[in-house]
Amino acid sequence: MAEPLPAPDDTASTRSAQEETARVREAVGAVARELEARGAQAGGAAQDVLEAQAMMAEDPSLEAEIDARLAQGRTAERAVFDAFASFRDTLTAMGGYLGERAADLDDVAQRVIARLRGVAAPGVPDPGHPFILVAKDLAPADTALLDLDKVLALVTTEGGPTSHTAILAREKSIVAVVGVADAVRLADGETVIVDAAKGVVTTEPTDDELAQAQNRAAARATAAAAPLTPGALADGTPVPLLANLGKPEGAAEAVALGAEGVGLFRTEFLFLSSSQAPTVEQQRAAYTELLAAFPGKKVVVRVLDAGADKPLAFLNDAHEENPALGLRGIRALRASEDILREQLTALAEADAATSADLWVMAPMVATVEETEYFTALARDYGIKTAGVMIEVPSSALLADRVLARADFASIGTNDLTQYTMAADRLLGSVASFQDPWHPAVLRLIREVGAAGRATGKPVGICGRGRRRSPAGGRPGRSGSDESVDGSHRPRRRARHPPPVLPRRRSRRGRGSPCRERRGIRKKRGAGRGHPRQHPLNKESQQ
Ligand SMILES: C=C(OP(=O)(O)O)C(=O)O
Ligand SMILES: [Mg+2]
Numbered sequence: 001m002a003e004p005l006p007a008p009d010d011t012a013s014t015r016s017a018q019e020e021t022a023r024v025r026e027a028v029g030a031v032a033r034e035l036e037a038r039g040a041q042a043g044g045a046a047q048d049v050l051e052a053q054a055m056m057a058e059d060p061s062l063e064a065e066i067d068a069r070l071a072q073g074r075t076a077e078r079a080v081f082d083a084f085a086s087f088r089d090t091l092t093a094m095g096g097y098l099g100e101r102a103a104d105l106d107d108v109a110q111r112v113i114a115r116l117r118g119v120a121a122p123g124v125p126d127p128g129h130p131f132i133l134v135a136k137d138l139a140p141a142d143t144a145l146l147d148l149d150k151v152l153a154l155v156t157t158e159g160g161p162t163s164h165t166a167i168l169a170r171e172k173s174i175v176a177v178v179g180v181a182d183a184v185r186l187a188d189g190e191t192v193i194v195d196a197a198k199g200v201v202t203t204e205p206t207d208d209e210l211a212q213a214q215n216r217a218a219a220r221a222t223a224a225a226a227p228l229t230p231g232a233l234a235d236g237t238p239v240p241l242l243a244n245l246g247k248p249e250g251a252a253e254a255v256a257l258g259a260e261g262v263g264l265f266r267t268e269f270l271f272l273s274s275s276q277a278p279t280v281e282q283q284r285a286a287y288t289e290l291l292a293a294f295p296g297k298k299v300v301v302r303v304l305d306a307g308a309d310k311p312l313a314f315l316n317d318a319h320e321e322n323p324a325l326g327l328r329g330i331r332a333l334r335a336s337e338d339i340l341r342e343q344l345t346a347l348a349e350a351d352a353a354t355s356a357d358l359w360v361m362a363p364m365v366a367t368v369e370e371t372e373y374f375t376a377l378a379r380d381y382g383i384k385t386a387g388v389m390i391e392v393p394s395s396a397l398l399a400d401r402v403l404a405r406a407d408f409a410s411i412g413t414n415d416l417t418q419y420t421m422a423a424d425r426l427l428g429s430v431a432s433f434q435d436p437w438h439p440a441v442l443r444l445i446r447e448v449g450a451a452g453r454a455t456g457k458p459v460g461i462c463g464r465g466r467r468r469s470p471a472g473g474r475p476g477r478s479g480s481d482e483s484v485d486g487s488h489r490p491r492r493r494a495r496h497p498p499p500v501l502p503r504r505r506s507r508r509g510r511g512s513p514c515r516e517r518r519g520i521r522k523k524r525g526a527g528r529g530h531p532r533q534h535p536l537n538k539e540s541q542q
Contacts (some may be wrong), residue, residue, distance in 0.1 A: 329364020413463025
């Protein structure tokens with residue numbers, strides 16, 4: 001990636017405001033179309049991200065900001081530069097997920113300015129051989145179309161867990177470690193090992209370390225190419241690998257990757273992209289498509305989990321200071337029971353039309369009483385297997401009593417960690433607390449496991465925390481309910497919000513090769529300048 005373009009001079013334009021406006025419109029339109037085209041080429045989450053960037057480029061508020069500057073006699077380049085910078089500051093001040101969108105805005109501005117100047121937009125360099133790309137951050141448009149034969153791994157000095165670089169790297173299984181501030185000291189041509197599983201970049205590796213890294217990468221490549229077998233622990237204990245899906249379209253890929261069923265199907269996608277609840281018919285069609293892909297297999301569907309990171313105006317438009325502690329999940333559904341009843345109707349109808357083994361569960365259940373409420377209602381609608389998610393410490397602590405009423409439980413480690421550690425899962429500044437391997441979280445999980453054993457009820461795990469064990473990214477080796485699909489990445493919901501008045505969005509898609517805010521091992525003072533490439537061996541993900 002080339003250096004960012006120099007800031008345009010702040011001198012008065014020699015063109016008329018109308019001429020400059022026309023130039024800006026042309027450049028912005030061209031950049032937006034190019035981003036859309038790149039998105040269409042990349043598909044998946046990248047498409048959503050790039051379409052969101054295209055929307056950013058053409059945001060009316062931004063246009064007004066640019067026009068105001070043009071009216072003051074600024075050049076098109078300077079007006080774009082300043083208007084985008086002002087938007088960037090707004091987003092940065094908001095922090096967290098939105099703060100991390102600021103980098104996306106920079107990329108759009110750079111592209112528009114490059115267009116206005118008639119030069120190429122900054123992009124990924126091509127040194128003509130495989131290399132490790134070290135950059136401040138990478139534009140989604142570049143991450144989405146990275147040539148993975150050339151780019152062995154990616155290290156960024158900026159960006160957090162919810163940066164688009166991180167999200168897209170996960171989707172493309174790019175070995176990546178983001179937020180490594182010390183990486184500015186890496187020098188061109190230096191050999192390093194990028195270990196995304198540990199989140200560590202090792203400089204000056206010894207021959208032994210290099211050999212070990214190469215062996216691990218080779219072992220993972222072999223595992224990835226091995227025939228699919230049912231999920232099992234190393235000692236042979238069977239643990240079915242169940243997919244984690246956010247749309248029925250992900251089912252075919254999950255099956256191809258060895259999914260033995262579905263451990264979590266998030267139904268939000270049907271709701272979050274529209275201003276009103278989908279009809280029973282629409283829902284039935286979606287659920288039928290999903291269930292039809294898994295004949296005879298277990299498919300766990302979660303009823304709508306709205307609120308907090310997945311706001312739904314038609315369900316709850318009240319302002320809440322702490323939405324994660326507010327009317328969300330089963331609480332919100334209970335307050336709008338007709339929506340829950342319709343969803344259960346559609347699920348029961350889809351179940352009747354297919355031969356999958358449908359299990360239905362409620363999100364954010366905090367009490368025994370809520371368990372009773374949901375399971376009774378679900379059974380009224382003919383749902384044969386009704387359970388709850390354990391993602392609030394109270395239900396983990398009462399798991400024996402919860403499981404006495406439910407047919408099964410599924411531990412949602414994302415929220416269970418958030419609530420146990422009192423750390424907003426969307427907030428980059430407390431991301432280090434979002435560790436499902438924390439002993440406090442593990443203790444709660446042990447409670448639930450013990451309750452499952454005592455009651456003879458199945459207990460699964462459907463959160464997507466950081467995996468520690470090397471699973472080779474191969475579903476059949478994972479031995480857990482980890483996702484093999486990842487369709488609940490950013491594209492899991494409506495289009496990305498424009499930069500003004502954005503909506504909070506959840507981040508998902510963890511358990512990936514990408515690691516955040518990690519360090520450099522064996523630092524050494526090397527020259528500055530970025531980005532740099534490092535021909536080297538690739539240390540693969542977990
Ligand atoms: C699976 C979970 O639910 P979500 O991530 O959708 O909140 C969880 O909380 O672990
Ligand atoms: Mg949850």
